[in-house]
Amino acid sequence: MDVRKVTDEFLKTAFDVECGSRASRQLGEIARLLTPCRGTSAAIERDREQIVFVASGATKLVASASDNREQVVAFHFGGDIISIPADGMHAYTLFALADSTLLIFPASEFKACALSHPAVLRAMLERTQTALYRCRDKAVDLGRKNAKERLAGFLVAMSERIGRTANGKCRIELPMSRRDIGDSLGLTIETISRQFSELKQAGLIVTEGRSGVTVQDPAKLLTMAGHI
Amino acid sequence: MDVRKVTDEFLKTAFDVECGSRASRQLGEIARLLTPCRGTSAAIERDREQIVFVASGATKLVASASDNREQVVAFHFGGDIISIPADGMHAYTLFALADSTLLIFPASEFKACALSHPAVLRAMLERTQTALYRCRDKAVDLGRKNAKERLAGFLVAMSERIGRTANGKCRIELPMSRRDIGDSLGLTIETISRQFSELKQAGLIVTEGRSGVTVQDPAKLLTMAGHI
DNA sequence: CGCCTCGTTGAAAGGAGTCAACTACAGTGG
DNA sequence: CCACTGTAGTTGACTCCTTTCAACGAGGCG
Structure with missing residues (x-):
């Protein structure tokens, strides 16, 4: 299981971009492959924004409020893309619910790279909007x-x-x-x-x-x- | 106050795109200008996704759960961009908290148009991520x-x-x-x-x-x- | 200046939290 | 294959925070 192969799969699955393309080569260089086991947290840098592709498995994105109260902000499954901010008012941690394969990109480099691939950018926008809409519906549930x-x-x-x-x-x-x-x-x-x-x-x-x-x-x- | 002028302002403020550009002309054609008064709801189509630029004023985005319980999902002020989904499990309505000037785009046409302006696409992605992060923090507040x-x-x-x-x-x-x-x-x-x-x-x-x-x-x- | 809506305060009720004991899985080793 | 053990889940009793219901007070617009 190497970075390049998963990156190809990522581009194909998420953005319908052909394998072996320039985009794949560029993104492959900044990607990091992680395979956290069930129950462990994925080692994700906290000091800058990250973009994670869930190639397979299942994850939970957890926010820690003070006083170790924890809030699961979203569950993600194979094929999903997750945006994780740098630490702000809450710290976010990504946990594997099952053995998972993850592809991690530093967000700034990912976006810089995507700038020359509008289709990728557009699909990312689409997926981020979906995540936002899901999060809003969650807010309604939690609030009302x-x-x-x-x-x-x-x-x-x-x-x-x-x-x-x-x-x-x-x-x-x-x-x-x-x-x-x-x-x-x-x-x-x-x-x-x-x-x-x-x-x-x-x-x-x-x-x-x-x-x-x-x-x-x-x-x-x-x-x-x-x-x- | 015409559509074209506000569109120029929009592109300058939100995406740092120069006035009178091709992008401005294209987007100006699909835009609709609304100036809802304090306390009124903005007439936004519910059957398809919309993108709203708040040129000035203040708004609340409200979700209606059944049983007329209402949840304010986000507040927005001058310079903000709002993505509003087509009706799903909750119906969303945009209200003006103060007299406001809004520029409304059908999302699909906006995105199609933006495809040839990667800088616009990237800035939209950036802002949507910010909205997502804010919404997640809100979910933590509501949940914990x-x-x-x-x-x-x-x-x-x-x-x-x-x-x-x-x-x-x-x-x-x-x-x-x-x-x-x-x-x-x-x-x-x-x-x-x-x-x-x-x-x-x-x-x-x-x-x-x-x-x-x-x-x-x-x-x-x-x-x-x-x-x- | 008066009206009406918005906001404040109090008392009682209710739903989820907390604490505690118990039960049932699932994984391990014999 | 089964017994054992530890973790995950269930259930009950009681507490507490927020809601609900109600009355009152204040701000802002005509």
Whole structure:
């Protein structure tokens, strides 16, 4: 697994740029390949902005408020691109939820390089906007929804991103723990657990082991999420 | 006040592109000028993504969750650029907090046009990333902070964006109501009021009328915000 | 100057947090 | 293959912060 090969894959997947191109050569030179194991944090420089391509695996981007309260700001899966700022009012750390392959670029060099590849720049803009829209929706959830709505919304989002739908039901294999879910939804692990229990009792979901969830009635779950 | 003139100003302010250029002509053709009055919503199409330049004034971007709970997702001031998605799980509306001048572009046409102006594309990426980082910090606040920390953080952010610092103190003229602040911080108007009172009693701020706030001790307020 | 909206303050209610005990996985080694 | 162990998850009782409901006070515009 070398940098060049993953960079080619990155450009193809994310920007539909052909392999072996000039862009690939240029970006390959500034890229760094990381393969963090499940549960470990990716060693990312904190003093400057970074751009990360998730070639495979699953990650959580965590912000640490003071007093070691942690907030999961976003989950990312294979094919996703993550922008991580230099340390500001909160420090951000990227953790692998499963063994992952990551391609890391210093943002300033990436953008300088992309300047001569407008298609790359445009796709990056598109993806950053998507991330922004997702983050805004998350802000709405955190600001205006109760525990039940938040968990329902979370399960809906996960079923769309990593679920497998078959005859009206959706099977999700959650790569994150209850704690991660709590840290993402601004709730405690106990509240998450209680809400899971209530959704089970209501017959909306079935759980298998720690990570398996089957959504029995996606439409009803969507209603519970309190979206429009 | 015509579209062309504001477009020129937009390109100069936001992207440092010279006036009367080809970019200006192209963008001027797809732009629409709006001048919403204080308290009114800007008429923005909901069925497709939009990009808005705030030439002057102040706005709030509001998401409506079901059950008419509202969440202010971001405040924007003169010089800012706002990306607004087509309706998804939440509907977004842009309100003028003061009489404002806005330049509206359909996002797809804007991006198509920008494709031949990499500098514009890059600056848009930069600004979208900034918006994303701000939104993430907001998510941390909403998910992990109590009322006092949220209001302190809000006042710190506002003093940085629209405050006037003089001999260690910072004067802010807030264009938004207590309700807007509450809707932004995921709190009720009463809680905002109580927290304002406590900050006043602690001698950290002085208020004048409904909108004037002077931060007496910015460093201490920053500490209260619970940032790192 | 008066009206009306916005903001402030108080008392009571509720939802999530905290603390604590218990249970069930999943991975390890025998 | 099974027993063991440690971590992850569940459930209950109680507390606390924010909301809710209500009344009052103040600012700003006509």
